[in-house]
Amino acid sequence: MQTKKLKIGIVGGTGYTGVELLRLLAIHPNAELFAITSRGEAGQPVADMFPSLRSYVDLPFVDPAEADLSACDVVFFATPNGIAMQQARELLAKGVRVIDLAADFRIKDVSVWEKWYGMAHACPELIADAVYGLPELNREKIRHARLLANPGCYPTAVQLGFMPLLKAGVVDQLSLIADAKSGASGAGRKAEVHTLFAEAGDNFKAYGVGGHRHLPEISQGLSQMAGQLAGLTFVPHLMPLIRGIHATLYAKLTKPCDLQQLFEQTYADERFVDVLPRGSHPETRSVRASNQCRIAVHQPQGGDTVVVLSVIDNLVKGAAGQAVQNMNIMFDLPENAGLEVVPLLP
Numbered sequence: 001m002q003t004k005k006l007k008i009g010i011v012g013g014t015g016y017t018g019v020e021l022l023r024l025l026a027i028h029p030n031a032e033l034f035a036i037t038s039r040g041e042a043g044q045p046v047a048d049m050f051p052s053l054r055s056y057v058d059l060p061f062v063d064p065a066e067a068d069l070s071a072c073d074v075v076f077f078a079t080p081n082g083i084a085m086q087q088a089r090e091l092l093a094k095g096v097r098v099i100d101l102a103a104d105f106r107i108k109d110v111s112v113w114e115k116w117y118g119m120a121h122a123c124p125e126l127i128a129d130a131v132y133g134l135p136e137l138n139r140e141k142i143r144h145a146r147l148l149a150n151p152g153c154y155p156t157a158v159q160l161g162f163m164p165l166l167k168a169g170v171v172d173q174l175s176l177i178a179d180a181k182s183g184a185s186g187a188g189r190k191a192e193v194h195t196l197f198a199e200a201g202d203n204f205k206a207y208g209v210g211g212h213r214h215l216p217e218i219s220q221g222l223s224q225m226a227g228q229l230a231g232l233t234f235v236p237h238l239m240p241l242i243r244g245i246h247a248t249l250y251a252k253l254t255k256p257c258d259l260q261q262l263f264e265q266t267y268a269d270e271r272f273v274d275v276l277p278r279g280s281h282p283e284t285r286s287v288r289a290s291n292q293c294r295i296a297v298h299q300p301q302g303g304d305t306v307v308v309l310s311v312i313d314n315l316v317k318g319a320a321g322q323a324v325q326n327m328n329i330m331f332d333l334p335e336n337a338g339l340e341v342v343p344l345l346p
């Protein structure tokens with residue numbers, strides 16, 4: 001067990017996942033915030049920008065070019081896609097562990113990544129060793145990870161919902177459907193017209209039906225669980241909420257199965273996956289600000305369609321909370337350290 005506090009660097013401390021990392025790590029018993037970057041706000045006290053952090057964080061933002069990231073034990077990249085891959089090689093060479101909240105290291109096939117993300121990968125040689133950080137799927141590999149690819153928000157909700165079914169081989173893995181909805185913070189803090197209050201409030205719509213970047217990531221994970229190629233139709237929606245993802249998942253049963261028992265057994269030892277009692281309907285507000293994923297499984301009318309309802313907070317289990325969970329595993333800390341937050345309700 002580690003006694004010394006881990007020195008933490010956060011690149012991208014002004015964004016939504018960055019401030020969520022700060023909220024969790026400021027009171028983490030084994031963490032010491034060391035460097036928090038911003039290009040535009042360098043020199044400004046973090047708590048001036050985020051008053052919620054007054055008396056918890058007393059550091060100023062530093063410019064990423066001047067931050068002493070190599071002095072950290074672990075650096076989180078809470079940055080847009082394509083940033084972590086520019087610095088990962090150098091940090092890893094200095095013995096710093098890297099946790100990327102973006103997608104740079106999530107997809108194993110670099111040509112698939114380059115197609116969906118529209119850029120050349122800066123360090124394809126690191127992809128094979130990067131570990132996909134879904135603890136419920138990859139915990140043993142995460143323990144030894146030096147470079148951790150933290151899953152996307154939709155991919156977390158969808159994969160946790162399908163995992164029991166695919167591992168048990170009781171559904172047709174080629175005809176999976178994920179109908180998923182996210183709150184507006186999923187798009188980050190940068191100014192964009194579609195997340196303006198007057199655009200996203202009091203409105204509801206699908207987007208990316210023809211192809212969303214999370215599709216190849218989810219398909220890769222579902223195929224790993226099934227042990228063969230999985231086929232997925234994924235339709236994301238924007239909900240007029242700040243936080244939260246609700247995924248409604250559909251699969252065709254191919255074998256008789258006690259679904260409730262299957263889900264309860266799969267997640268019996270998982271602190272952050274809560275299988276609700278038979279007949280339940282999880283709500284996004286039941287996980288707000290917490291690292292929980294709550295799941296209910298249904299078999300409507302006793303037919304051959306399984307419906308799984310999976311909710312997470314996109315900024316916590318879908319991003320910063322899962323990243324801290326992964327850090328805890330990587331550094332042999334209690335997996336729930338700093339993450340025992342009661343969800344905020346109402």
Ligand SMILES: NC(=O)c1ccc[n+]([C@@H]2O[C@H](COP(=O)([O-])OP(=O)(O)OC[C@H]3O[C@@H](n4cnc5c(N)ncnc54)[C@H](OP(=O)(O)O)[C@@H]3O)[C@@H](O)[C@H]2O)c1
Nearest residue numbers: 012013014015016017038039078079080102186188189319
């Ligand atoms: N929002 C979610 O629910 C969610 C969930 C899972 C994963 N993610 C992923 O997590 C990452 C961060 O998302 P977010 O929602 O926090 O984004 P965001 O709110 O837009 O914040 C982005 C952060 O990155 C910094 N940044 C931008 N360009 C940079 C550069 N070239 N070099 C260094 N820093 C740079 C920005 O800081 P300055 O401009 O101040 O430097 C800002 O702090 C994204 O890759 C996103 O896809 C997000």
